[in-house]
Amino acid sequence: MKILIVDDFSTMRRIVKNLLRDLGFTNTQEADDGTTALPMLKNGDFDFLVTDWNMPGMTGLDLLKNVRADERLKSLPVLMVTAEAKRDQIVAAAQAGVNGYVVKPFTAAVLKEKIDKIFERVEG
Amino acid sequence: MAQISPAENMQVIGDEIRSLAENMLKELENGQLGSAVALVNDLNSIRDRTLYQEIGKLTRALHESIKNLNVDTVGAGSDIEHVNDKLTYVVEMTAKSANRTMDLVDASMPLAEEVGQQATQLSADWQRFLNKELKPEEFRQLSRSIQQFLQTSANHSKQLQGQLSEVMLAQDFQDLTGQVIQKVAVLIRDVENRLVNLVAMAGHVDAITGIQHDDITTTVDAKPLDGGDIAAEGPQIDTSSENVVSSQDDVDDLLSSLGF
Numbered sequence: 616m617k618i619l620i621v622d623d624f625s626t627m628r629r630i631v632k633n634l635l636r637d638l639g640f641t642n643t644q645e646a647d648d649g650t651t652a653l654p655m656l657k658n659g660d661f662d663f664l665v666t667d668w669n670m671p672g673m674t675g676l677d678l679l680k681n682v683r684a685d686e687r688l689k690s691l692p693v694l695m696v697t698a699e700a701k702r703d704q705i706v707a708a709a710q711a712g713v714n715g716y717v718v719k720p721f722t723a724a725v726l727k728e729k730i731d732k733i734f735e736r737v738e739g
Numbered sequence: 740m741a742q743i744s745p746a747e748n749m750q751v752i753g754d755e756i757r758s759l760a761e762n763m764l765k766e767l768e769n770g771q772l773g774s775a776v777a778l779v780n781d782l783n784s785i786r787d788r789t790l791y792q793e794i795g796k797l798t799r800a801l802h803e804s805i806k807n808l809n810v811d812t813v814g815a816g817s818d819i820e821h822v823n824d825k826l827t828y829v830v831e832m833t834a835k836s837a838n839r840t841m842d843l844v845d846a847s848m849p850l851a852e853e854v855g856q857q858a859t860q861l862s863a864d865w866q867r868f869l870n871k872e873l874k875p876e877e878f879r880q881l882s883r884s885i886q887q888f889l890q891t892s893a894n895h896s897k898q899l900q901g902q903l904s905e906v907m908l909a910q911d912f913q914d915l916t917g918q919v920i921q922k923v924a925v926l927i928r929d930v931e932n933r934l935v936n937l938v939a940m941a942g943h944v945d946a947i948t949g950i951q952h953d954d955i956t957t958t959v960d961a962k963p964l965d966g967g968d969i970a971a972e973g974p975q976i977d978t979s980s981e982n983v984v985s986s987q988d989d990v991d992d993l994l995s996s997l998g999f
Contacts, residue, residue, distance in 0.1 A: 626837040633841070669971035676969070698974040700984045702993060707969040709997050716990050719974070725987050 617659065618643045621652040621666040621675065622696075627719075631665055631696065634723050638730065649673025653681055656688055663733075668697035668704070676711060683712045692733050696721065752789045756782065797944045804937045818930075822923050829916040836912040843902045843909070850895040857888050 618640055622628045628645045635643055644659070646652035650672040656664065664682065668675040675695055682688045694715040695708055705716055714736070715729040759782055766775040864881050867873055873881065945952070978985040984993065 624834075626834055626841070629838070629841055633845070669973055674971050676971070697971075699971055700975045700978065700990075701972065702982050702984060704969055704972075705984065705990055705993050706997065709994060709999065716994060718984065718987055718990055721987065 616640055616642060616663065617661050618663045618665060619646060619652060619655060619659070619661045620644070621646045621649065621664070621670070621678065623647050623667065623670040627667065627696075631726075634726050635665075637723065638727055649675065649678030649681070652678055656682065656691070657685065661691065663730075664691055664693045665696055666693065668695060668699045668708070676708060679708065679711045679713055692737050694729055694733060696726070748789075748793070752785065755785055759785070794944065797940060801937070801940045801944070804933065804940055818926055822926060825919045825923055829919055832912040832916050836909045839909040840906050843906050847899055847902045850899055854892055854895050857884075857891060861885060861888055 618635060620628050620631050620635070620643055622631065622645075625647075628647075632643050632645065635641075640663075644655065644661075646655055648670040649666075652664075652666070653673065655661075664678075666675040666678055673681075675697065679693055679695070682691055682693060692714045693712070694717065695713050696717045696719065698719045699705075700718050708716055714733045717725055717729055759778055763775045763778045766772075766778065861881075861884060864873075864877075864884070868878065868881060944950070975983045977983070984990050
């Protein structure tokens with residue numbers, strides 16, 4: 616399982632990376648915004664994308680839209696981990712095709728629950 | 740600055756105009772049309788005099804306010820510039836502390852894991868000993884393992900203690916960044932007050948000269964465009980609003996209502 620973690624803050628990337636490692640996902644890579652993440656996704660065989668929303672360059676929502684618009688990437692599971700907490704925003708992310716939405720600050724248990732749920736649905 | 744407030748000044752001018760008007764009426768009642776017309780000129784000169792006086796005063800005050808605002812708060816080496824530096828410092832301090840804390844946690848995790856693993860293994864062997872299932876050679880091995888485990892435990896817990904107190908120390912940023920943020924908050928309030936004064940002053944100028952601004956419209960709450968573009972806003976400080984979710988449970992409820 617190869618996972619791309621996208622967040623503009625390195626500390627948050629590190630937290631997510633450590634939590635994923637504790638959950639048994641050791642094959643992770645990092646990008647600091649959508650602009651750097653998109654070519655990585657296109658050129659790499661990632662199985663899962665965890666992204667923040669609010670980032671300079673390309674935001675997580677635009678990254679999600681780009682992923683859904685790409686023939687090869689469109690079925691990639693995407694989990695959004697973000698501080699954006701407005702109902703309109705969550706609805707917009709859902710409409711753009713997000714697979715899970717976690718609001719910061721979050722706990723390890725919540726992250727695990729959402730990831731499990733996404734793979735349950737993807738595989739089931 | 741003028742000792743008389745604009746309101747008091749208006750009162751004085753009003754009284755002057757009233758007494759002139761009363762005189763004018765009196766002259767008219769007495770049939771002195773010429774004298775009444777002459778009083779109209781006096782009225783005009785009062786208007787001109789007060790207008791120029793007021794504008795002069797306000798211009799000076801306005802100038803003072805703008806000067807205050809400029810000197811301390813805008814441009815290179817100014818307060819605003821310092822605020823930028825200060826906030827950059829806050830970001831650096833918090834990032835440094837977060838990384839230091841995570842380094843220590845990364846270093847501590849394997850120590851706790853090792854102690855836990857060894858304890859689990861020893862418990863299994865110890866249970867076999869209690870059940871009298873151990874051969875003498877196995878018992879000697881267990882006894883060595885226990886001794887080793889006790890040593891490891893002592894070493895690791897000492898190391899963990901040290902690392903935990905370092906985690907504690909790594910939180911010292913809160914004091915420093917807190918002070919900086921408080922200073923920035925004070926400055927922003929100060930700038931706000933000066934801006935409010937400026938606006939009030941400009942309002943007086945408008946009132947005296949009778950200028951009206953029909954074309955100024957303020958958009959207080961710029962809403963994101965419907966449909967397509969929805970902007971990122973960062974953390975919501977006030978979660979009491981209807982449109983803001985207050986917990987992960989709210990997010991889950993919302994998503995499940997959308998068929999997730």
